[in-house]
Amino acid sequence: MAxxxxxxxxxxxxxxxxxxxxxxxxxxxxxxxxxxxxxxxVWVKHENHLPGGAYKVRGGVNLVAHLSQKExxxxxxxASTGNHGQSVAFAARVHGLRATIAVPEGANPGKVxxxxxxxAKVVFHGPNYESALEWVVxxxxxxxxxxxxxxxxxxIHGVGTYGLEIIEDLPEVDAIIVPVGAGxxxxxxxxxxxxxxxxxxxxxxxSAQAPAMxxxxxxxxxxxxxxxxxxxxxxxxVPFENTRRILRKYxxxxxxxxxxxxxxxVVLLLEHTHNLAEGAAAAPLAAxxxxxxxxxGRNLVLVMTGGNLSMDQLRRLxxxxxxxxxxxxx
Amino acid sequence: MAxxxxxxxxxxxxxxxxxxxxxxxxxxxxxxxxxxxxxxxVWVKHENHLPGGAYKVRGGVNLVAHLSQKExxxxxxxASTGNHGQSVAFAARVHGLRATIAVPEGANPGKVxxxxxxxAKVVFHGPNYESALEWVVxxxxxxxxxxxxxxxxxxIHGVGTYGLEIIEDLPEVDAIIVPVGAGxxxxxxxxxxxxxxxxxxxxxxxSAQAPAMxxxxxxxxxxxxxxxxxxxxxxxxVPFENTRRILRKYxxxxxxxxxxxxxxxVVLLLEHTHNLAEGAAAAPLAAxxxxxxxxxGRNLVLVMTGGNLSMDQLRRLxxxxxxxxxxxxx
Numbered sequence: 044m045a046x047x048x049x050x051x052x053x054x055x056x057x058x059x060x061x062x063x064x065x066x067x068x069x070x071x072x073x074x075x076x077x078x079x080x081x082x083x084x085v086w087v088k089h090e091n092h093l094p095g096g097a098y099k100v101r102g103g104v105n106l107v108a109h110l111s112q113k114e115x116x117x118x119x120x121x122a123s124t125g126n127h128g129q130s131v132a133f134a135a136r137v138h139g140l141r142a143t144i145a146v147p148e149g150a151n152p153g154k155v156x157x158x159x160x161x162x163a164k165v166v167f168h169g170p171n172y173e174s175a176l177e178w179v180v181x182x183x184x185x186x187x188x189x190x191x192x193x194x195x196x197x198x199i200h201g202v203g204t205y206g207l208e209i210i211e212d213l214p215e216v217d218a219i220i221v222p223v224g225a226g227x228x229x230x231x232x233x234x235x236x237x238x239x240x241x242x243x244x245x246x247x248x249x250s251a252q253a254p255a256m257x258x259x260x261x262x263x264x265x266x267x268x269x270x271x272x273x274x275x276x277x278x279x280x281v282p283f284e285n286t287r288r289i290l291r292k293y294x295x296x297x298x299x300x301x302x303x304x305x306x307x308x309v310v311l312l313l314e315h316t317h318n319l320a321e322g323a324a325a326a327p328l329a330a331x332x333x334x335x336x337x338x339x340g341r342n343l344v345l346v347m348t349g350g351n352l353s354m355d356q357l358r359r360l361x362x363x364x365x366x367x368x369x370x371x372x373x
Numbered sequence: 374m375a376x377x378x379x380x381x382x383x384x385x386x387x388x389x390x391x392x393x394x395x396x397x398x399x400x401x402x403x404x405x406x407x408x409x410x411x412x413x414x415v416w417v418k419h420e421n422h423l424p425g426g427a428y429k430v431r432g433g434v435n436l437v438a439h440l441s442q443k444e445x446x447x448x449x450x451x452a453s454t455g456n457h458g459q460s461v462a463f464a465a466r467v468h469g470l471r472a473t474i475a476v477p478e479g480a481n482p483g484k485v486x487x488x489x490x491x492x493a494k495v496v497f498h499g500p501n502y503e504s505a506l507e508w509v510v511x512x513x514x515x516x517x518x519x520x521x522x523x524x525x526x527x528x529i530h531g532v533g534t535y536g537l538e539i540i541e542d543l544p545e546v547d548a549i550i551v552p553v554g555a556g557x558x559x560x561x562x563x564x565x566x567x568x569x570x571x572x573x574x575x576x577x578x579x580s581a582q583a584p585a586m587x588x589x590x591x592x593x594x595x596x597x598x599x600x601x602x603x604x605x606x607x608x609x610x611v612p613f614e615n616t617r618r619i620l621r622k623y624x625x626x627x628x629x630x631x632x633x634x635x636x637x638x639v640v641l642l643l644e645h646t647h648n649l650a651e652g653a654a655a656a657p658l659a660a661x662x663x664x665x666x667x668x669x670g671r672n673l674v675l676v677m678t679g680g681n682l683s684m685d686q687l688r689r690l691x692x693x694x695x696x697x698x699x700x701x702x703x
């Protein structure tokens with residue numbers, strides 16, 4: 044019974060028309076500099092090229108396409124560290140719905156500005172994702188709104204379309220590395236890849252400074268942590284149950300990388316791809332550098348999940364003394 | 374007779390299958406922050422999302438698709454400050470040909486590395502584009518190779534496909550701002566836009582520190598200049614004749630912006646779009662800021678022609694004291 048509830052490849056294929064009504068497939072490019080660095084054939088899946096600069100938007104448009112009229116009329120409520128909120132705000136806008144997004148105080152200002160410019164009401168609440176979530180659950184209940192969970196199935200179906208694009212563009216892929224925040228992207232990619240070819244290795248990565256999903260995956264039960272990562276897209280303390288059980292079933296490995304290695308990877312990606320990656324989106328390169336030996340000579344895809352790095356973070360990373368310390372940490 | 378030789382919309386439509394065999398259309402995104410800044414409805418055409426990070430690649434694949442077997446066998450020779458060379462290298466690779474690219478000493482190292490990783494032979498010659506060109510003309514003649522001029526018609530036909538994408542995605546566009554190096558992109562966009570709707574305003578931009586094409590356009594005859602711009606994609610001293618006459622026929626305006634304004638625009642684009650623009654690709658935003666009054670309330674497209682900014686340039690731009698001086702200059 045629990046098995047039957049896990050999203051399938053069929054669900055993801057079914058989401059495609061809803062996703063491609065508003066979005067275009069993203070490119071998968073091979074980078075020779077990164078390939079030399081890792082000692083593998085390295086491709087990057089450019090989810091940072093989507094509107095809002097992150098893969099999440101694929102999920103929002105699919106979810107909203109399936110809402111009842113009553114849900115549509117009630118408006119959407121969700122909590123987010125940023126990209127999920129942008130996804131809900133984008134989907135609400137293109138479908139003409141209202142959206143209320145709760146974010147932690149100190150949320151990435153670019154992500155907040157993007158949500159507001161899409162017409163969403165943004166409410167700051169508490170120091171972290173969990174406190175913003177608590178507030179929005181109450182607000183949705185009080186106002187009779189549709190609460191959107193960051194890992195609900197319709198979102199996983201939508202974001203799975205990028206996994207399918209990877210395998211269509213590169214059928215000979217050997218390994219895919221995906222960062223995990225709430226886990227919807229990693230789950231969706233794992234479902235697609237393992238269903239089509241179980242030999243594709245699926246590797247997830249989190250920051251060692253916020254390992255809630257990784258520790259839960261390793262332990263086989265939910266484990267809470269104190270999150271203090273620089274990668275806002277990875278800053279979760281309490282694991283999500285829906286994605287935890289899917290990752291448990293499908294992942295080959297789930298590694299941790301230090302924030303310092305993530306920051307060094309942001310700089311390397313800028314240098315080799317001329318694309319700005321946010322912390323979460325650079326974690327796969329940090330993981331690949333850690334797993335160099337295992338990946339040698341293989342066809343490897345790194346998912347660049349989003350590009351919403353703040354200017355403050357970028358300035359700090361590119362300051363000469365900072366870069367040295369980040370490399371040392373990596 | 375001279376009229377008949379100018380590329381047409383039909384030529385550009387004919388190039389599409391050759392371009393889309395290897396490349397996907399790029400996104401056109403609306404940015405609310407940039408719209409507020411300009412006081413217009415601002416979209417960015419993301420040519421920086423193409424392989425090699427620049428629009429030029431559309432031209433190379435079209436040119437090579439039309440070569441005779443003799444030309445294919447002889448190998449390709451061209452001179453470039455970077456992106457045109459990457460385009461020829463990419464096209465040569467996907468079609469299995471040899472390519473020799475002459476670049477000025479001190480050429481953008483990322484662009485040079487990309488050409489080499491695509492299998493091209495890169496030769497450094499002289500202090501500027503013109504000296505590299507002089508060398509490669511001799512080398513092509515000596516070795517019986519096919520010399521590729523940076524503005525030949527097949528290249529214009531190929532790059533025109535992005536202009537067509539703009540008008541298909543946003544038929545209500547009022548104005549398009551395009552940077553000019555050799556001028557192929559601006560020519561192609563102007564041909565497409567003016568043929569489809571003569572009321573679309575076509576504005577070209579160059580650096581005031583390298584205004585060869587702008588001065589030639591204004592004077593109605595070729596004018597040489599001393600080029601010393603920070604935007605390597607715009608660093609030409611001698612105007613191209615083929616593109617000069619097309620620009621003369623089609624452009625509504627051709628403005629100059631200072632290097633300081635271009636650098637400030639690179640930072641603004643990073644902040645508002647999270648995309649890295651090279652100097653040439655930021656010039657349209659600098660021009661839009663200069664033309665704010667004229668563009669008020671209109672549907673404006675800025676072409677982000679490429680993203681190949683070097684890390685050294687980026688570091689310098691993001692250093693706090695530098696940013697202030699760039700803003701002051703802008």
